[in-house]
Amino acid sequence: MSGTFVGMPAFPKAAHDALGNATLRGNLRHATHTIRAKRARAVAELDDWAALREAGRRIKDHTLRHLDRYLVQLEESVTAAGGTVHWAADADEANRIVAELVKATGESEVVKVKSMATQEIGLNEALLEEGIHAYETDLAELIVQLGEDRPSHILVPAIHRNRREIRDIFRSQMGEWGRPAPEDLTDAPAELAEAARLHLREKFLRARVGISGANFMVAETGTLVVVESEGNGRMCLTLPETLISVVGIEKIVPTWRDLEVFLQTLPRSSTAERMNPYTSMWTGTTDGDGPRTFHLVLLDNGRTDTLADQVGRQALRCIRCSACLNVCPVYERAGGHAYGSVYPGPIGAILSPQLRGTASEIDASLPYASSLCGACYEVCPVAIDIPEVLVHLRERVVEGGPAVRQGNKVMLRPAKGHAAERAAMRAARWAFTRPAALRSGQRLASRTRRLHPRTLPGPGRAWSGTRDLPAVPAEPFRDWWQRTRGGKDGTK
Amino acid sequence: MSSRERILGRVRRALADVTPDERPYAEAVPRDYLREHGARTTEQTVELLAGNLADYRAIVHRSDAEELPYLVMRLLNQHGSQEVLVPPGLPPEWMSAADPVRIHDRAVSTAQRLDQVDSVVTGCAVAIAETGTIVLDGSPDQGRRRISLIPDHHICVVRVPDQVVSSVPQALERLDPARPLTWISGPSATSDIELDRVEGVHGPRTLEVVLLS
Structure with a gap:
């Protein structure tokens, strides 16, 4: 473009x-x-x-x-x-x-x-x-x-x-x-x-x-x-x-x-x-x-590259009315220039990464420029399911996989920036399948909660830069449940 | 390989999942939307056209054949027109009482020359009530596309009820795609400043529609 x-x-x-x-x-x-x-x-x-x-x-x-x-x-x-x-x-x-x-x-x-x-x-x-x-x-x-x-x-x-x-x-x-x-x-x-x-x-x-x-x-x-x-x-x-x-x-x-x-x-x-x-x-x-x-x-x-994607091809139905821009809470606040393309807003977030590919930083980030609220799909006069394509493109960015560029089949590599996320998910899977370890961890987190930082260090910094860390309760839920039998005995 | 072959090849490869026995066009598109919105008498349809034209700032007049020459005369005088463009096949009686000099659009006339003309009078091919639209198709009573574009004042005569349809689907049925078509809904306008509609940019800033019965 x-x-x-x-x-x-x-x-x-x-x-x-x-x-x-x-x-x-x-x-x-x-x-x-x-x-x-x-x-x-x-x-x-x-x-x-x-x-x-x-x-x-x-x-x-x-x-x-x-x-x-x-x-x-x-x-x-x-x-x-x-x-x-x-x-x-x-x-x-x-x-x-x-x-x-x-x-x-x-x-x-x-x-x-x-x-x-x-x-x-x-x-x-x-x-x-x-x-x-x-x-x-x-x-x-x-x-x-x-x-x-x-x-x-x-x-x-x-x-x-x-x-x-x-x-x-x-x-x-x-x-x-x-x-x-x-x-x-x-x-x-x-x-x-x-x-x-x-x-x-x-x-x-x-x-x-x-x-x-x-x-x-x-x-x-x-x-x-x-x-x-x-x-x-x-x-x-x-x-x-x-x-x-x-x-x-x-x-x-x-x-x-x-x-x-x-x-x-x-x-x-x-x-x-x-x-x-x-x-x-x-x-x-x-x-x-x-x-x-x-x-x-x-x-x-x-x-034609976009056409080759069975989920993403619906973006080609677009008649460029711009109704999706006008209802989008993200577009309303960020403005069109932030999308880095002549196609801004929700439709741009699914069209640009398909027309141009997801190799550049801006194109790889566009599928995330949405809260997935679905207002764009509601108003679209050709019923493009923009949230569906956004999620599909997020998957492509994170997981990589087959795609077509300039008419040629290519294999996209998984995005590098998501290593920390994958590590966090692996850790979560480990903990959730080991009840004893989960319990010890939760108790430790509750006892040390006054010492928790407000933002994450290292690779987590980007995540907590735009989000509040969840507050850890004084007592883990499972401990509370066992102590009060689910609140039935009237104690808190 | 030519780009034509390259693009068609890419399209065919991209559509490898499409089976040859897919539903044909006639079955693929449901046509259960309405042919027109609401039930109206002919007179009510003309009323709706007048209302929707006025809603987008066209000035609507009603007239009969006898009165029309005097109405056209009055409208041209009110606009202060010295010269008026007339298409070759405009019924001469429409202009029989008009004072301004009649300018005929000839192929050799330059756009600059037409820009000096104050007004244009045309007929139309069809008018759409639901949207307040008149459609010109370049027939002899409407002339070349440029004559209804360059002058700042356009008087368009619609024969009612014959030329009036209710809806967009009905209008397309009547029109011939081989002809150059111009759909006009009110005077030139823009929404480019703060997404608010303002009338009067490049096309005629005054559109007067005469409903001739």
Whole structure:
């Protein structure tokens, strides 16, 4: 994934630092609580939500289980409609394809619709190395790009910024990139939106190349779908002469009819609206309307590795609504940056370690970035059992075992950092199978309880750094039971 | 080996556990969700459309064929429009009373030129009551996608009740995926500042929907 995140500290360290930022916590709390209540209302409007959710789950599962067939069908239908299909096994290949396509047009700037796939592969940075400037046009992406920041949310990448911070970024940075912000810009959201409109307008009107992702690709018709709010998507999808869409291979649905499920569940889950302001659907190219050239780049980049895991593959059902982020108590407090990936929150905690593997410190720590409360599973519109996958990935980190990386079977080694835990478990097994030893040990612990440290020494330090050690009672339970016969004789 | 073959090979190896006799698509997906939500008369469905459009800040008007030219005239005057874009197949009588200069969208017109036009008047392909959505499909009374995008003021005429459906599933049945489709639910908006909805970003900031009966 994007080089931006290389060398990120593990989640506990990053989260610990983020927790010290009171502004960040305030911004996140405000935003996630606003959207939570609205989403619940939008979902409650549909009596058949459970049936829609189940249909969405089954459509995605069926597609994934026959993905080879649907990919070939999609390629045929997109080609028949006038598009050109490219295949990219990894981020580098996708970036190379896009850069070559842009260069072939003779252009040195492109306008972009917000897309997770192009974020994931670090397309903007790769294009810049080739002398091509990519302008983000989604308001939140613009805030991130102007602020030289990193995204912290799937839907609203600048969720960690409040209106005053956004105003300051616009005032100081817009002039560097194009039309400056108005002198008297205030922090009223409507004024900030107006400033973005004016700043980006000239870029839209002169753009010759647009780059997008897609929310859905329909195999039977070759139709691509982009769901958005601002109209920047429509601008990028219709005004340029060349359109390049980079889409993960898991975004396929088999039929046109399948959209009837997701166009009901996605807007209500993401922005809590009955319908988002704009949805664009296009099938190849249309004479006299929109781009004359259309390229579709199908992206693997770890998706087939994820598909090979029978428990973990359900993560590929994700439609990127971000409802799981908005309800997550861990995300609300730690913020998106701590996850060290363009995919933060609960879905990121199961997607990043599967797409990238668990070799790095941050990826090995992500399956633990959860209290397993299950709120994410409850709200997921395609019923991804995130807690189940988290536990599965924890097991993989600790125990190691077979996995697939870049299409090759590998044997993962057990994590080193868990030696102390394994030793503690072995000691516990020894003690619990020897009643006499357990009793002596418990009595000794009770008698010495005033001398116990509040934190563990040595390898136990990390464990007790975030937990209180359990208080040892003055008398072991089994002694108390024998002395009082379970409290029946009234003594305490 | 091409990347196409490499990726398809990886997919097939990843799916080694999938048996060839798995349930086919038609049986794999239960369709027991509703075709529409609630039972309504035609008039109630139109009412719901009007209510949901207004809920997302579209301005809703009602008119009949006789009154429509004067309503369009009034709306354009209120907006102070000097020029109005018209798609090639817009019924001429809709614009018969309008004062502003009619600009026809031609293939050679640049986006910069269209940016100077104040308003656009279009028909639509279908309107969805439950979500307050109008869908354009590039038919002659709607024109190219860009004409309903660049001007800041969009007047969209919906023929009621013929063009109105209750739900998203019913709308998809009526639409042709081979055409370029634009689904519009209220004026351009964003939730990007503190996850709160604000109207008015890149698309038309004023959306007026005329329900024509």
